[in-house]
Amino acid sequence: MTDTSQIRNFCIIAHIDHGKSTLADRLLELTHAVADRDMREQYLDKMDLERERGITIKAQAVRLAYETGGLAHELNLIDTPGHVDFTYEVSRSLAACEGAVLLVDAAQGIEAQTLANYHLARDAGLTIVPVLNKIDLPAADVEGTTAELAELVGCEPHEVLAVSGKTGEGVTALLETVIAKVPPPEGSGSDPLRALIFDSSFDAYRGVIAYVRVKDGVLRTRAKLHAAAARMDWEAEETGVFAPEATPVPELGPGEVGYLVTGLKDVHQVKVGDTITSQGRDRAHEPLPGYREPKPMVWSGLFPAEGGDYGALRDALDKLKLNDAALVFEPETSTALGFGFRCGFLGLLHMDIVKERLEREFDLELIATAPNVEFHVVGNAEVGVVHNPSEMPQPGTYERVEEPVVLATIITPSDFLGAVLELCQSRRGEMLDMKYLSTTRVEVHYLLPLAEIIFDFFDQLKSRTKGYASLDYESWGYEPSELVRVDVLLHGEPVDAFSSVVHRDKAYQYGRAMTERLRELIPRQLFDVAIQASIGSRIIARETVKAKRKDVLAKCYGGDITRKRKLLEQQKKGKARMRRVGKVDVPQDAFIAALRVDQKAEAKK
């Protein structure tokens, strides 16, 4: 157990690609945490997905030993995800720290994600250490970015450190500054135990492993524990620290960060943000503040491309859920896509990650419906919650619909300001304010419906600003909106997978775009197929796939018969694989293509 005065708990907050993982690698080297031969790039990002995408999905906590001024220090670096989808998880990681290194790429400057996480850290009362990274780059604007950063955190420019995670320049000074400036943790070993769970993982052999920060008291191996929010009792099968590999220690004292093997088999019993205390009379009276249940923001139907894979998809989701407490799902039956699951995600990135893991780790081929937000349907003094556009009641049966709105922060070079404002306006945005960070960069705040954000907004923002603008957002609550459900009908039969809830002003555009696309994708049948878009019983767009007139082999002589028979058998198999909507045969590819363009192309018109 280390004396609290020698402990420093800190995290690094940075925008994607600003060099957080590389800096962490240098810290590991400098403190000899990893033997040279075991060192690899992005050491702390363990998942393939994290390494490929350069993002952090799961939090990590690593203990570093560093001696300075004749004193051995225990530094706990908590590597957090930075993405908006994981804001709650970030806030819990921040709550485990006393200080934050605010890392900014000297060539890129402050980005929206930097700001969002900076505000979270400041609100959590953390000491901020402003640091400029990548000063070795030729494009680095050390002076300009230093000024921006000093302005943001309210310090003198000389207090902003300059490092290069790549060359290691300035990293020692950074460690010294963290020790000098970040306060040691408070808390007493004699108080009742209170430890914060800031993340968890699932190990097939050992069960759920909780990542904890002890606030008060001592967490001992074999201690009888109680989790406040989960209302669960369990025993600490093992306590330990990541140094950086898991290393058992007999106890974790106040201020220390480490792990706890719970032996539990269900990750939902170990909730991020929960407080662990002792059982019985040593139980703490007050849990730590800030616990929240994970709340899905984005929903999508996931269906196996092969109908027979439903069971495999269910098993895969069950397994993923062991490791991902934020993932929720319920069975869904679609007339068009068959049996699948309506899944709730923290955001688009979370959705992408889950989909990719299902396909990659479980070898499934999936069809995903266009993502949608959760709508609140208000009427008769009741609020109905709708996760699936096809379950949205018809107009006239309710008082109003409310949709989630977010406060979006966009930072853009001023050259692209016009394009950014235009995009936000076209997405039903309401501008709150605008501020020049420097003569060339602007920070804009908008209230935007979340539904607009999840619909291709980020890609649009990037393409309109040549990739320079950055976006972050936070929840702003629900607001009433003129939303309607648009259905798509094939030969009079609604196709539930294509139903969408859109703003009244965009309903016609959506209906027309979907019907036009489906006309291209649906093969000709033996009869004219009407493709219609409707609001309630009102048709707002219509296209027709004309009946097919010719499907015959012109020549069929002695040498053609075998091949012809095989072609017919192929054609028959193809037909059997098609999905039937009423009388209309639709190839699976058409569904996939229609859903894909729905997600990608709509706003590009």
Next chain:
Amino acid sequence: MSVGVYVHVPFCLTRCGYCDFNAYAGLHHLASRYVRALVAEASLAAPVWDREEVVSVFLGGGTPTTLEVENLASVLAHLRDSFDLTSNAEVTIEANPDTVDRPKLAALLEAGYERLSMGAQSFDPSVLASLERVHAPDAVRRALSDARAVGYANVSLDVIYGAEGETLDSWERTLRETTDLEPEHVSAYALTVEPSTPLGRKIAAGLVPAPDPDLQADMFALACEVLGGAGYVHYEISNWAKPGYECLHNLGYWERRPYAGLGAGAHSYRDDRRWWNVRPPLEYLERVESGSLPIGGEERLQPSDAHLEEVFLRLRILEGIPASWVEPERSAPFLESGLLEDRGGVLVPTERGMLLLNELVLALAG
């Protein structure tokens, strides 16, 4: 059972861009070797067909008339020696206008090739050019008048519709020119694009538009109208004949009578077994010259295969299939929508139904 004998001649003067037959330009130096091999193969294969009556012989290709007439005569003479040809057997030879003149036609008729199937393809020069056919429209007229002059009384013309540049008007002119020449038989084929052909690759690369199936459907209807109006009976999807001049040999395929195939890549069929010769001409030559049958593969039809073939082949011709083969609820929608007709207990596709035959087969053969 009456048997048909098919003889494949894989040589052509030039290779047309749309053609996916087993045919080659520039192999003509193999011609006399090939004829010897055909003769040898006939002797090898004949015992299989020992007691069968041969009612038709068909020399197809390729372009059989690229061979010398003496060679062609000797092939037929040898077939008569090896097989039991009936006295009135139908003997057809395919010809291109550029490969026949009056003396050659006279000699072919003399040798016993009494039915002439001429590849006219189109009477529109621009359509002929887009099909990469080397002859001029006049060549067809000349060849046909030569054939008549030497005494041919059973001539068929092949025409193709839907090539690039073809319009309903140009197709109608081709049809009228065709009927004006008064052949006994007309085959009119929708141009079919096979991916492996030069045309298929051009279309895939976007250099040439794919045939428009709706326009081809209109052209089919026009062919039915013009040819029907000129007294031809529409007896198979792509074939019309003056009464009594239906091609007996080809009807054999659709009626599932046995057939013997000789030559590179030729297929044979008998008793629900189908087998085929190796395709490359050189390999075919080597196999036959070494004294063995040049069989490249075979299949035995399962009852379900045989049923599917029976349905799709018989629906191509007026014979149709017995209504009792199909559960009424399967055929009802097609009878109702006018794709199928019930002619006294026999289901026959209508003109519209013929164009959608694949759909009919899939629904009816279940």
